[in-house]
Amino acid sequence: MQRNYYSSLGGHSPQSDLLTGRAVFTEAYAVIPKGVMQDIVTSFLPFWNDTRCWIIARPLSGFAETFSQYIMEVAPGGGSDRPEQDAEAEGVLFVVDGEIELTLPSGKHVLQPGGYAFLPPGLKWSLHNRSGAHARFHWIRKAYEAVDGLDHPQPLILNEKDITPAAMPGTEGRWATTRFVDPSDLRHDMHVTIVTLQPGAVIPFAETHVMEHGLYVLEGKAVYRLNQDWVEVEAGDFMWLRAFCPQACYAGGPGPFRYLLYKDVNRHMALRPFGSRH
Numbered sequence: 174m175q176r177n178y179y180s181s182l183g184g185h186s187p188q189s190d191l192l193t194g195r196a197v198f199t200e201a202y203a204v205i206p207k208g209v210m211q212d213i214v215t216s217f218l219p220f221w222n223d224t225r226c227w228i229i230a231r232p233l234s235g236f237a238e239t240f241s242q243y244i245m246e247v248a249p250g251g252g253s254d255r256p257e258q259d260a261e262a263e264g265v266l267f268v269v270d271g272e273i274e275l276t277l278p279s280g281k282h283v284l285q286p287g288g289y290a291f292l293p294p295g296l297k298w299s300l301h302n303r304s305g306a307h308a309r310f311h312w313i314r315k316a317y318e319a320v321d322g323l324d325h326p327q328p329l330i331l332n333e334k335d336i337t338p339a340a341m342p343g344t345e346g347r348w349a350t351t352r353f354v355d356p357s358d359l360r361h362d363m364h365v366t367i368v369t370l371q372p373g374a375v376i377p378f379a380e381t382h383v384m385e386h387g388l389y390v391l392e393g394k395a396v397y398r399l400n401q402d403w404v405e406v407e408a409g410d411f412m413w414l415r416a417f418c419p420q421a422c423y424a425g426g427p428g429p430f431r432y433l434l435y436k437d438v439n440r441h442m443a444l445r446p447f448g449s450r451h
């Protein structure tokens with residue numbers, strides 16, 4: 174079965190989100206509800222044709238934010254021969270709707286919903302929509318932190334349906350993570366995974382950690398604890414969490430609650446606070 178994660182995006186009228194007022198921006202986190210991703214907040218990117226994008230996360234405060242995240246929408250016939258202009262940037266693509274053709278030095282790959290690509294920095298790639306319908310995918314970009322003595326990671330092309338989710342210990346699979354990258358592979362400095370909670374399952378403690386997150390809800394509903402607040406979220410919503418933002422959740426059902434999760438990993442921290450001279 175082909176999943177369509179995206180059908181809910183933009184499905185709210187602007188009024189309904191005005192009424193529910195679900196958009197939140199605080200010093201610790203932001204919530205961008207699906208209804209806010211309307212035509213007036215689209216961006217267009219250089220060298221992309223028939224493509225628009227919603228930029229839902231970016232390094233912001235000058236402290237330590239590490240990533241940007243886009244929802245890309247490519248019309249039939251659209252795409253780019255020069256998608257990335259920054260040689261430092263690594264990227265992950267995750268398809269939520271339709272079909273894209275990704276060309277790498279190794280050849281052409283067709284990605285459908287659930288399709289994942291890891292693109293190391295400096296890789297030559299291009300992307301086109303050769304199908305007759307719009308294609309939508311997440312594009313997560315980060316400045317790769319190279320380490321002397323570690324090779325750059327290699328490109329990866331995978332699909333979530335080919336990966337068995339790993340259950341969190343003691344949860345009997347009610348909380349599980351689909352991992353596209355081996356967590357012990359230290360060449361990688363970011364992970365993009367899919368977290369799945371069955372109806373009624375919980376993250377039972379307020380996780381508080383240095384890693385930042387982008388969480389895009391692929392499916393279902395939950396109440397998410399963000400810092401000191403409990404926020405209702407559903408498919409199509411996005412949450413941005415700064416380092417140390419406490420987080421927990423309760424999956425509301427009736428179906429599974431699933432989200433795409435970005436996390437920075439596996440690197441030393443700066444020795445001094447941002448902006449310090451000594």
Ligand SMILES: NC(=O)N[C@H](N)C(=O)O
Nearest residue numbers: 368380384386420434436
């Ligand atoms: N909010 C989350 O899903 N966090 C994950 N458990 C994580 O940080 O790995």
